[in-house]
Amino acid sequence: MHQDIEEILISEAEIQQKTLELGKQISVDYAGKSLLLLGTLKGAVPFIADLARAIDLPLELDYMAVSSYGASTQSSGIVRIIKDLEGPIDHKHILIIEDIIDSGLTLHYLVDLIQRRNPLSLRLCSLLVKDRPRLKDVPIDYYGFRIPDKFVVGYGLDYAQYYRNLPYIGILKPSVYEGTKPETEHQSPAE
Numbered sequence: 001m002h003q004d005i006e007e008i009l010i011s012e013a014e015i016q017q018k019t020l021e022l023g024k025q026i027s028v029d030y031a032g033k034s035l036l037l038l039g040t041l042k043g044a045v046p047f048i049a050d051l052a053r054a055i056d057l058p059l060e061l062d063y064m065a066v067s068s069y070g071a072s073t074q075s076s077g078i079v080r081i082i083k084d085l086e087g088p089i090d091h092k093h094i095l096i097i098e099d100i101i102d103s104g105l106t107l108h109y110l111v112d113l114i115q116r117r118n119p120l121s122l123r124l125c126s127l128l129v130k131d132r133p134r135l136k137d138v139p140i141d142y143y144g145f146r147i148p149d150k151f152v153v154g155y156g157l158d159y160a161q162y163y164r165n166l167p168y169i170g171i172l173k174p175s176v177y178e179g180t181k182p183e184t185e186h187q188s189p190a191e
């Protein structure tokens, strides 16, 4: 396990198993339709890559880059769009793919934006849902795991852009972000 990780919450095998289950369910629910998976950069990249391969449908992938955390463990409250979709979506079924729903601010903002573009349908899928009160309520159609209200990293999730490459979801040691310099700057993650 990486030295900055306090505890592995969800193993690589558990993530893979859950992703297969979600993919099967989505394939059943959208049978006979084609689907556009809208991934949110950067955190959802590993999840959308694995989930897409578990879905048996005519499938398009597109991405929006949205950011609100920067180098903090708390949302700034301001969701910035850094990259938009490539084309119109008014004739498409859209499934937004997120890595985590925490305060709910990011998804709330995104859902509002996408709804105004009149997709045929819009649903949400998040690998993780944090157990905490949401600042903004969002309807979650598919999710992988509920997790405690701790700052987690790995499998796409970062702290100050690091740790996205850990293959599991782990709780980050608070000492890493409570004033001390990140220990990882010049290190590669170790199992």
Ligand SMILES: O=P(O)(O)OC[C@H]1O[C@H](OP(=O)(O)OP(=O)(O)O)[C@H](O)[C@@H]1O
Binding pocket: 040, 041, 042, 043, 044, 066, 067, 068, 069, 070, 075, 098, 099, 100, 101, 102, 103, 104, 105, 106, 107, 157, 158
């Ligand atoms: O529910 P919320 O409190 O809004 O938090 C969830 C969002 O925060 C993270 O994105 P971040 O802004 O860190 O960008 P990143 O994906 O590039 O890391 C995460 O990937 C979600 O998109």
Ligand code: HPA
Binding pocket: 069, 100, 102, 103, 150, 151, 152, 153, 157, 158, 159
């Ligand atoms: O717990 C988290 N970890 C990493 N990124 C996040 N963005 C929202 N919550 C989190």
Ligand SMILES: [Mg+2]
Binding pocket: 043, 069, 070, 157, 158, 159
């Ligand atoms: Mg982030």
